[in-house]
Amino acid sequence: MSITIMRRIKFCAGHRLHRHGGKCEFFHGHNYVADFYVTGDVVDDVGRVIDFADLKRLFKGWLDEHWDHGFVLNESDENGLAAVKIVEPCKYYVLPYNPTAENMAAYLLREVCPQLLAGTGVTATKVVLWESEESFAEASLTQSSGSSDTCGFASAGESR
């Protein structure tokens, strides 16, 4: 049996969608909500797969350091990166693709969570990233026999 728990972390960040062609190409920001789903096979003698406080420290710590109150931009967006770099002080984070809710959720699940949870005995199996109260993207690991994890998406809403 496996048990999954979820810890929600809120943060604010700016972004824009490179070559979007519409209003999402302007600099703007969101009040994001990230739901981290963490799965373990055993509980400790207290009855936890992992302490919620540990998840808060790890996930909120990473988001506070890297994304909160910063700009998340596409590495191909040279003009946008040049703009944020002239502001003092500046805080920005470069992704290898557009900072859509889909890509940000996948990045958290694939790149960030494995580092943060190494050695804890639990793994992140799903990240749901809310970009607004009406829109989210979900990245999840789906186990397929004999092969490595693949990343799938589900998304809802229209906000970008």
Ligand SMILES: [Zn+2]
């Ligand atoms: Zn947006």
